[in-house]
Amino acid sequence: MARRLTLKLGFARQVQDVTVVVPDDEPTPWELDERFAVVGVDTPRLDGPLKAAGSARYTYDIELPGMLYGAILRSPYPHARVGKIDLAGARRIPGVRAAIARDDQVVRFAGQEVAAVAAISPQVADDALAAITVDYQPLPFIANMEQALKPSAPPVFASGSNATNAKLFEAGNVVHGFGQAAAVHEAIYTTQVQAHVSLETHGSVARWDGDQLTVWVSTQGIFTVRDDLMVFFALPPENVRVITAYIGGGFGSKFGAGAEVIMTAQLAREAAAPVKLMLPRAAEHLATGNRPNSWQHVKLGAAADGKLTAIELIQRGSGGIGGGAGSSGPYKQLYNCPNVRTEERNIYLNAGPSSPMRAPGWPQGCFGLELAVDELARRLAIDRLEFRRRNNSDAVRALEYELGARAFKWDERSRATPKKGSVRRGIGVASGSWHGLGRPGSQAQMVAYRDGRAELRTGSQDIGTGTRTILAMVAAEELGIPLSQVRVEIGDTRYLYAVPSGGSSTAPSTTPAVRQAAAHLKDKLFRLAAPALGAEIGDLEARDGTIRVRFEPSRALSFAEVCRRIPADSLSADGEHVPDYQGFRTNQAGCQFAEVEVDTETGIVRVLEVIAVHDAGLIIDPLTARSQVNGGIIMGVGFALFEERRLDPKIGVMVNPTMDDYKLPGPLDTPGIKVIFVEVANGVTNTGVLGLGEAAHVATAAAIGCAVFDAIGVPVRSLPITPDRVLDALGKI
Amino acid sequence: MNDDRTSAEKVGSQLSRRAFIKGAGAAAVVAGIGTIRKPSASAAGSAEAPAVADDGIAEQLGPEAVTIELNINGAVRQITVEPRVTLLEVLRDHLGLYGTKLVCGRGACGACTVHLDGSPVNSCMILIADARGHRITTIEGLGTGAEMHPVQHAFVENDALQCGFCTPGMIMSVAAALNRDPNSGLDEIKRAVSGNICRCGTYPHVFKAALAAATDLRSLTERKV
Numbered sequence: 001m002a003r004r005l006t007l008k009l010g011f012a013r014q015v016q017d018v019t020v021v022v023p024d025d026e027p028t029p030w031e032l033d034e035r036f037a038v039v040g041v042d043t044p045r046l047d048g049p050l051k052a053a054g055s056a057r058y059t060y061d062i063e064l065p066g067m068l069y070g071a072i073l074r075s076p077y078p079h080a081r082v083g084k085i086d087l088a089g090a091r092r093i094p095g096v097r098a099a100i101a102r103d104d105q106v107v108r109f110a111g112q113e114v115a116a117v118a119a120i121s122p123q124v125a126d127d128a129l130a131a132i133t134v135d136y137q138p139l140p141f142i143a144n145m146e147q148a149l150k151p152s153a154p155p156v157f158a159s160g161s162n163a164t165n166a167k168l169f170e171a172g173n174v175v176h177g178f179g180q181a182a183a184v185h186e187a188i189y190t191t192q193v194q195a196h197v198s199l200e201t202h203g204s205v206a207r208w209d210g211d212q213l214t215v216w217v218s219t220q221g222i223f224t225v226r227d228d229l230m231v232f233f234a235l236p237p238e239n240v241r242v243i244t245a246y247i248g249g250g251f252g253s254k255f256g257a258g259a260e261v262i263m264t265a266q267l268a269r270e271a272a273a274p275v276k277l278m279l280p281r282a283a284e285h286l287a288t289g290n291r292p293n294s295w296q297h298v299k300l301g302a303a304a305d306g307k308l309t310a311i312e313l314i315q316r317g318s319g320g321i322g323g324g325a326g327s328s329g330p331y332k333q334l335y336n337c338p339n340v341r342t343e344e345r346n347i348y349l350n351a352g353p354s355s356p357m358r359a360p361g362w363p364q365g366c367f368g369l370e371l372a373v374d375e376l377a378r379r380l381a382i383d384r385l386e387f388r389r390r391n392n393s394d395a396v397r398a399l400e401y402e403l404g405a406r407a408f409k410w411d412e413r414s415r416a417t418p419k420k421g422s423v424r425r426g427i428g429v430a431s432g433s434w435h436g437l438g439r440p441g442s443q444a445q446m447v448a449y450r451d452g453r454a455e456l457r458t459g460s461q462d463i464g465t466g467t468r469t470i471l472a473m474v475a476a477e478e479l480g481i482p483l484s485q486v487r488v489e490i491g492d493t494r495y496l497y498a499v500p501s502g503g504s505s506t507a508p509s510t511t512p513a514v515r516q517a518a519a520h521l522k523d524k525l526f527r528l529a530a531p532a533l534g535a536e537i538g539d540l541e542a543r544d545g546t547i548r549v550r551f552e553p554s555r556a557l558s559f560a561e562v563c564r565r566i567p568a569d570s571l572s573a574d575g576e577h578v579p580d581y582q583g584f585r586t587n588q589a590g591c592q593f594a595e596v597e598v599d600t601e602t603g604i605v606r607v608l609e610v611i612a613v614h615d616a617g618l619i620i621d622p623l624t625a626r627s628q629v630n631g632g633i634i635m636g637v638g639f640a641l642f643e644e645r646r647l648d649p650k651i652g653v654m655v656n657p658t659m660d661d662y663k664l665p666g667p668l669d670t671p672g673i674k675v676i677f678v679e680v681a682n683g684v685t686n687t688g689v690l691g692l693g694e695a696a697h698v699a700t701a702a703a704i705g706c707a708v709f710d711a712i713g714v715p716v717r718s719l720p721i722t723p724d725r726v727l728d729a730l731g732k733i
Numbered sequence: 734m735n736d737d738r739t740s741a742e743k744v745g746s747q748l749s750r751r752a753f754i755k756g757a758g759a760a761a762v763v764a765g766i767g768t769i770r771k772p773s774a775s776a777a778g779s780a781e782a783p784a785v786a787d788d789g790i791a792e793q794l795g796p797e798a799v800t801i802e803l804n805i806n807g808a809v810r811q812i813t814v815e816p817r818v819t820l821l822e823v824l825r826d827h828l829g830l831y832g833t834k835l836v837c838g839r840g841a842c843g844a845c846t847v848h849l850d851g852s853p854v855n856s857c858m859i860l861i862a863d864a865r866g867h868r869i870t871t872i873e874g875l876g877t878g879a880e881m882h883p884v885q886h887a888f889v890e891n892d893a894l895q896c897g898f899c900t901p902g903m904i905m906s907v908a909a910a911l912n913r914d915p916n917s918g919l920d921e922i923k924r925a926v927s928g929n930i931c932r933c934g935t936y937p938h939v940f941k942a943a944l945a946a947a948t949d950l951r952s953l954t955e956r957k958v
Contacts, residue, residue: 048889051897052881052904054832054872061831122826123815199836199844199898199932248834248898249932281837464896464933623892627938631895634934659837659930667926670936 007031009584011615011680013399018683020581027478027519029581030618030688032681037543038477042623045469046488047246047462058246059218060278062205068097068118070267070277071125072260073132074286075107075114078143078350078652079156082107083135085115090128095120098271099128100263106139108156108321109352110653111286113259118267118275141350141652145295145318148347156321156348163316164323164346169332174299177310177339181301185376189298189368191327191701191719193318193645194291194638195284196357197664200248202288203278204261206268214241217261218278220250220463221500226493228257229265244461244491251635252356253289254463255500260288285657289355290645292317292325292346296368306382306390308337317364318347319354327365330698334369334431335391350652351645356502358632359434359694363639363701367719370430370702374709384706385410385429396678397431397589400613403676404429408593408611419711422601425608426711430702432590436616436691437684438508442577443496446475446517448525449570452560454479456517457489460498460510465693466624467506473620474511474687478518480542481559496574504691509577511620512685517575524573528565529557583683588695590614592633594671594703598711600730603723607637607671607704615678617690622677629675629696636700638665641720794862801861805830806874820864821845821856824871832872832901836930843929846902847871853909853925872901875908883949884908884942893942895933903929907943915950917943 002021008031009018015032022029030039050056075082085101098118107114115132119125140154147153148162156162178184204217213235219225222242229240247254260279268275279288294317301310317325328342377387389401405411413427444458456475462468472486479486489495499509526540529547533540533555541550548556563571580586595609610633619625642663646656656662682688701719709715714729727733795816803810805828812827824830824847833856836844840855847856848870876882881889884907894900903926910917910925917925922943931939 044889044892045894047897048892048894049878049881049885051894051900052885052888053876053878054830054901055878056897057831058898060834061825063829063831122822123817197932199834199842199896199930247896249896251932466892466895624895627892627895627933627935630937631934634936635932658839658841660839660841664930664932665934666928666930667923667936667939670934670940673937 007583007683009681009683011396011399011678014395016584018584020583020683022581023578025516025520026578027515027686029583029683029686030681031683036477037480038473038483039618039620040622043469043473043483043621045466045624046472047468056246058200058248059204059216059244060200060248062216062276064205064207064274067205067274067276068120068271069122069125070116070118070264070275071122071129072113072263072277072283073115073129073134074283075110075112075136077107077136077138078110079139079141080107081105081137081139082114083137086133087115089131089133090117093119093124093128093131095124096128097273098267100266100270109286109350111283111352113263113287116263116267118271143349143351143647143649143652145316145347145349147649148318148349156350162348167326167344169328169340169342172339174310174312174339174341178299178301180303180309182304183376183379184299184301185372185379186299187372187375187717189296189371189717191294191364191367192643193293194357194643195645195662196251196253196289197659197662198249198251198253198284201279201281201284202254202258202260204264205274205276206265207274208269211235212239213265214243215261215265216243218247218254219244220247220254220461220502221256222459222461222491222493223497224255224500225257225261232257232262233265240493242493247461247463250463250501251358252360252502255502258288281659282657285645285662286654287352289357290319290352291357292319292354294325294327294364294368296327296365298368298372300372300376302376302380304380306377306380306387308335308391310339311337313342315343316345316347318349318351320349320351322353322355324354324356324360327361327368329362330365330369330433333433336393337391351647358635358697362434362698363636366430366432366698366702367705371705371709371715371717374428374706375715383414388429388431392431394589396615396680397591400589400591400615400678403678404591404593404611404613407674407676410593423597423599424711425595425597426707426709427593427595428703428706428710429591429593430699430706432592432695432699434504434588434590434691434695434698435586436504436508436588436695437580437586438505438577438691439499439503440577440579442498442510442513443574444498444510444513444517445496445572445574446521447570447572448521448563448566450563450566452485452563453487454481454485455487455489456514457495458498458510458514459493459495460490460506461501462490463501465506465628466621467501467510469624470507470620471510471514474514475518478515479522479559481545485559504694507620507689507691508617508685511687511689513575513577515575515686517573520573520575521571524571525562529562532557532565577685580684583688585680585682586684588615588690590695590699592699592703594700594707596704596707596711598708598726600712603726605641605708605721605726607641607669609672610700610703611674611676612696613676613678614692614695615680616692616695617680617682617684618688619677619679620689625677625692626675628692630673632693632696633673633700634665634670636697637669637671637704639719640701640704641722644720801865803864803869804867805869806871814861816860816862818861819857820847820859820861820869823861824856830871830873834898834901836898843906844899844902846905846929848905848909851909851912853906872905875904882908883953884911884946887942887946887949891938891942891945893935893938895935899929899931903931903939907939907946911943911947911950915947915954917947919944
């Protein structure tokens, strides 16, 4: 049932034979130096023309006959007991077709859902919200971690403390490690709450046909939304259909059926008409997730040669009423250190719940650790890149440091003359990592039609990373046909299951399923072709749009000719993701170099250049992969310099839930970016693809923070590095 | 930092934010009543923006629905809407032109950019009555998936789009800039899209695409000459 294969795996610096055991029906994993026809070629995304023409239909663009517009009333109070909710005023307004109240008796953040309406126009729905009266009894609230940790603090949840028990990790003995250190650095680093700000807000269109529920949702996980709706409405899976053709951004905030999706389906049922409900921008900021903040007490020790002897992190962070604020990942994994201790606590506040955001915990942890490393390296008078090299155990990252340093001219720039004048430049480097290995379960179906078309179907979604395109490229490669011959159908729970698009798992999980389905279809086509070619099935190959006898390319049939032999209309085959063969390596490295310019009079920081060196196994489409890295970096610029949810501690309300007061990086904030990929044949799946979206974002803010330190000679230990913080660090205010 | 001027301000006095507020009045917007300037030119295809006296409040509309004539993508369309709606809402909810997106709703992100007499404006900031008498071009009027405008084509080829939600607005800003000056360089292009926010962070490829489109447009012009 299984076969043992010896694969040639590795990367430029290290090639080795690795033995793996794969199921019999699994194609041989792609190895180093495969000769690809489609994979690895810069390929414009397949849905590009639709998006550029404005004709890609997002959830926000779905319009159904008789459709109503929904809107949600939200609590203005950060913490309140909810008494009577009077919907009568709303129901009296002409054009209002449904009004519902939530049955929660307590609201725990300003912006929490209280009631909802559906009406014949968005304007009438807004009028209806204004006509609802709610009897709130405001309660004491917590708006920041200082307030939360006071002994007298009111509890956010009735049932317990505002701080969770510490999550501990311990390797070796840090007391011993600090005892061995020639230098110890200890300081506190903080990072802010960042919002996802997907351009398409959360929302859905829901339609009931009897007890059949169809929902168009702006989601990263159509199957997770389906499961939530099944549970909430007690429906069997076949009664719930979730569709997401296009999604206007997610970044980790769009899994599952949130309150807004559930309420839309409830409104549609009450009104007996389809309802569309997309959140207004302010609600998107308040209620749909965010990256938790962090307070990191960091202590590092190193020997005189720069070898780390101890790493200690005492951390707390808050995701509002949500959790997931830990940031210890980089402390445990980035560098070789025998003694590591981390202690993390989650703090609850009366603020909107966190949700996963692009490499949860890592950009925060990376900022604290990497700036601390620079401060320690300075104390030991060791070049910062050299310090990292001495503590790095990853062979791929060692090459990445080298390639990055060469492209960035690190040595040359490090030796540049001391900084003078009011505008100063500085450079920094930070290491990244991510585990873009994917998760089990993705399946795919490949179909060949008599007219020679090939079609790929899977219940994945394309959150803008180019999933449609890379899946089609894998199918085309395996079937030996041009990309233009492959049609892709995704984004519908009527297709076979595929994993939600989070944790950088779409490409690593779903490309192997597609390749296996294509291989199985190819086997069926070989069976049709073999008699006509007078050859054994085992001697055939699919290449250049033909099915032909290996080593005798003249004995060939075109793919279309073989398809004409399909008995009826079509031939199909399924495939699944087989995780994972361990192979050469399962993790990722990465590093980024940044140059900044700091105006020491105004405190304004500009990022001039970023060079990013990354590995993600096999890169299917370098063009869209570069787009993802650009995006990870630019979101990192926002995290480093601009973005912050501001919660007024006196009223517990977010004061900047807009796109003008919440500052996002724009075109003029974009540094020059160069992306370098190190290709690794890892043999972990039949494609060897790892995810890239998160890896690309981990190191950016850290590299910028380190570069600011280099520019002005003093560290700014809090993100975002705003002008006031720079001036404060310089002792100017 | 971003250029936070709205596109409307860049168009000039006819459509400045000041004129918008003066013409419509914040209280009137809340009440659902638009006091608006009467266009002097006929709405049907005139390229002329309406001549307006500085203090020229000429008519009062609403709150009930009124019939308005618009020139959109070269065709005259009649719609009956409450005067409190914006041009963006009319495009999407009444005319089925879904390419133009609502993102911030306050002129801060550029996703709703359309052309008014060839100039880029934020359609979320324009009350529908103020759109009368102007040539309105949306992304659908620029080109289609099958027959793309050179800017659209360059966006596809250079992967200047990821999730694609900012893309129509971004393309409209670039197209307006290149129509105005096909010799635009990188600095001009950056300024032209400085009000367009892309959360996927696609700007480097947007710059590349815009420069490629500029080259393309210049060679088209040369061929015509």
